[in-house]
Amino acid sequence: MNGAEVIVEVLRDAGVEVVFGLPGVHNLALWEALSRSEIRLVGVRHEQTAAYAADGYARATGRLGVAITTTGPGAANTLGAVGEAWASRSPILVVATDIATTLRRPGVYRGVLHETVGQEDLFRPVTKSMRIVERISTLVDDAIAAADLALQLPRRPTYLQVPTDLLSATMPELSWAHVEVPAEPERSGDEQAMRAAAGLLAAAERPLLWVGGGAVPLREWDEPENHYGSVDAVREAAERLGAPVITTYMARGLLGPDHPLAVGLPPHLPECGKLWDAADVVLAVGTDFDGMMTQNWAQPAPAKLVVLNIDAADGTKNYPADVVVQGDVASALEGLLAGVEPKQPWADLETARTAARAAASEDQPEAMAMLDVLARVLPDEAVVVADMCIPGYWYAALGRVGGPRRLAYPVGWGTLGFGFPASIGTAAAAALGQVDGPVVCLCGDGGFLFAAGELATLAQEQLPVTVVLVDDGGYGMLRYDQKHAGQQVFGTELVTPDFASLAASFGIRAVTVEGFGDAFEAALADQVADPAPTMLVVRAQLDPPPTTSPRWYRKR
Ligand SMILES: Cc1ncc(C[n+]2csc(CCOP(=O)(O)OP(=O)(O)O)c2C)c(N)n1
Ligand SMILES: [Mg+2]
Numbered sequence: 301m302n303g304a305e306v307i308v309e310v311l312r313d314a315g316v317e318v319v320f321g322l323p324g325v326h327n328l329a330l331w332e333a334l335s336r337s338e339i340r341l342v343g344v345r346h347e348q349t350a351a352y353a354a355d356g357y358a359r360a361t362g363r364l365g366v367a368i369t370t371t372g373p374g375a376a377n378t379l380g381a382v383g384e385a386w387a388s389r390s391p392i393l394v395v396a397t398d399i400a401t402t403l404r405r406p407g408v409y410r411g412v413l414h415e416t417v418g419q420e421d422l423f424r425p426v427t428k429s430m431r432i433v434e435r436i437s438t439l440v441d442d443a444i445a446a447a448d449l450a451l452q453l454p455r456r457p458t459y460l461q462v463p464t465d466l467l468s469a470t471m472p473e474l475s476w477a478h479v480e481v482p483a484e485p486e487r488s489g490d491e492q493a494m495r496a497a498a499g500l501l502a503a504a505e506r507p508l509l510w511v512g513g514g515a516v517p518l519r520e521w522d523e524p525e526n527h528y529g530s531v532d533a534v535r536e537a538a539e540r541l542g543a544p545v546i547t548t549y550m551a552r553g554l555l556g557p558d559h560p561l562a563v564g565l566p567p568h569l570p571e572c573g574k575l576w577d578a579a580d581v582v583l584a585v586g587t588d589f590d591g592m593m594t595q596n597w598a599q600p601a602p603a604k605l606v607v608l609n610i611d612a613a614d615g616t617k618n619y620p621a622d623v624v625v626q627g628d629v630a631s632a633l634e635g636l637l638a639g640v641e642p643k644q645p646w647a648d649l650e651t652a653r654t655a656a657r658a659a660a661s662e663d664q665p666e667a668m669a670m671l672d673v674l675a676r677v678l679p680d681e682a683v684v685v686a687d688m689c690i691p692g693y694w695y696a697a698l699g700r701v702g703g704p705r706r707l708a709y710p711v712g713w714g715t716l717g718f719g720f721p722a723s724i725g726t727a728a729a730a731a732l733g734q735v736d737g738p739v740v741c742l743c744g745d746g747g748f749l750f751a752a753g754e755l756a757t758l759a760q761e762q763l764p765v766t767v768v769l770v771d772d773g774g775y776g777m778l779r780y781d782q783k784h785a786g787q788q789v790f791g792t793e794l795v796t797p798d799f800a801s802l803a804a805s806f807g808i809r810a811v812t813v814e815g816f817g818d819a820f821e822a823a824l825a826d827q828v829a830d831p832a833p834t835m836l837v838v839r840a841q842l843d844p845p846p847t848t849s850p851r852w853y854r855k856r
Contacts, residue, residue: 303466308334308339309337311447314444317338318339319342320354322347322369324397324414327397342728345754348750349724351394352718352722352724352725354385355725359722360706360708360735360739363391365393367394368395369396370397371396371398372419374396380715382394382457384713385426385457386428388513391450391451393446394459394460397467420461431459433461439462454610454611490626494635494636497583497608500604500622501581501583502640507542507583508544508579508581508582509538509585510576513529515551516705530630534585541583542643543561544649548587550711556702556703565698566698569656569660570656571652575649586608589618592711596849604622606624608625610627610628660698660846663846666840667694667842671694671695674699675699677821678738678740681703681706683705684701684707684708685722685741687710687718688747689719689770689776690843691770692743694844694845695707717751719741719747719748720741720754721754738828741768744772745772745794746774748769755808758806759808759833766828768824768838769837770840771796771799775792780844780850809834809835811835812839813839814838824836
């Protein structure tokens with residue numbers, strides 16, 4: 301076997317069924333190896349898409365997303381997307397080549413094609429672990445470790461860099477036995493902390509659950525002992541405590557859309573904030589209380605805070621905790637609640653939800669009309685991949701999300717341009733039967749144009765996505781920011797193409813409608829029923845929801 305075949309074999313052994321990539325003369329040996337493997341190669345039109353697609357795939361499935369690029373500019377082109385995956389804790393692996401070991405002179409830029417001195421340094425801030433292969437003898441270890449480490453907690457991107465000549469070098473002998481991967485974090489919390497936490501929860505009159513991405517099951521098809529997150533454990537805890545459940549964007553849909561204890565509102569709305577303010581004990585599960593969820597911590601510290609997190613430091617970095625239980629969600633929650641008597645629900649969530657939605661409808665009827673249509677037309681299995689755009693903000697705030705891993709949203713790094721290329725990865729998962737529902741990408745005109753060339757990928761690979769593109773002729777969010785700050789509307793109005801004709805020129809069925817009325821509903825229903833890629837262009841201008849920073853209601 302040569303080095304490229306070894307890498308493909310390692311990926312296959314790790315359960316990888318699809319990779320996203322773009323070829324260069326340095327990585328062609330990998331293309332040759334992939335051509336003979338069962339792994340599907342989705343060839344993209346920009347390396348950034350390879351990493352976003354890997355991320356979209358990983359978020360929807362919990363599996364490893366893999367992006368393969370060539371040396372230098374190819375590798376560097378992924379960085380915005382790898383940063384998003386890092387901030388959103390998405391398990392992706394970037395496999396990049398480097399120039400040949402035979403041409404490299406350490407520390408000297410010689411002028412070899414694609415050469416970068418210290419290419420791996422580009423990736424340092426956006427990966428949790430890097431494996432830089434320098435000789436063929438470590439390739440198996442490095443490849444296995446890079447794939448494994450991405451999936452271990454905290455799930456984050458890893459980077460494997462291989463000089464081009466080692467891809468075609470022959471492995472002297474293949475041995476898998478000596479691979480060492482660092483141990484996973486401790487799973488069960490210590491008993492003293494568990495008792496203290498149970499005591500606080502038993503005495504609580506108005507307990508509340510704040511649940512983040514750490515509660516989302518890692519791999520749904522795995523044995524229960526491999527679950528870190530757990531839907532059942534969170535639901536049972538909420539029901540035992542009678543506690544309202546507030547979810548972060550990463551955990552949206554965790555209890556399903558209709559559970560009576562799921563608050564179903566973001567904490568940026570006063571109706572949800574009041575619940576937080578009224579709680580006497582908050583149990584925080586798998587969350588780091590980031591600035592986007594807490595209005596940059598203008599949300600006050602709770603009366604009492606119990607933190608349950610696989611990483612105690614991460615769980616307590618933003619609010620001081622009274623008790624910290626370090627452990628995984630399923631086993632720690634069970635242990636925590638074993639001795640707590642069942643409580644009656646204390647909050648009237650139905651009234652809170654109705655009031656919040658009525659206020660939003662009065663404030664922004666068109667945006668709420670859009671969400672109502674999406675709720676009516678999309679089945680609960682649908683996965684919505686939202687970009688950093690006004691319709692995406694609305695959906696992430698108040699849209700109906702049918703279950704865990706059914707909203708992908710670039711909340712981590714806030715990367716505009718995530719939505720469309722990430723949906724390519726989600727759709728690849730759907731094509732492989734790893735995701736049940738239709739895949740919908742919700743994006744704006746500005747963000748879509750970051751990766752408009754990927755229409756070719758959609759058409760070539762026939763990936764099942766419906767792109768809902770809301771064309772407001774500009775960077776609507778920034779236009780709003782400018783007006784809000786009393787500035788000129790300047791440099792935020794955009795020339796946009798006829799998107800439907802553009803899609804049609806790639807052979808993708810597309811229509812344009814005005815606003816979010818009946819024509820939108822009929823076209824959406826028609827397109828999501830079609831397994832071929834489709835595009836629905838909506839001409840509309842929306843104002844952003846109260847979850848966006850200029851509209852935050854808590855001030856510091
Ligand atoms: C990589 C990156 N560049 C710039 C921004 C700033 N930004 C946030 S939203 C936005 C406008 C997006 O325009 P569009 O996709 O048309 O959506 P709209 O706001 O009009 O709904 C911009 C420029 C960002 N978040 N990320
Ligand atoms: Mg726009």
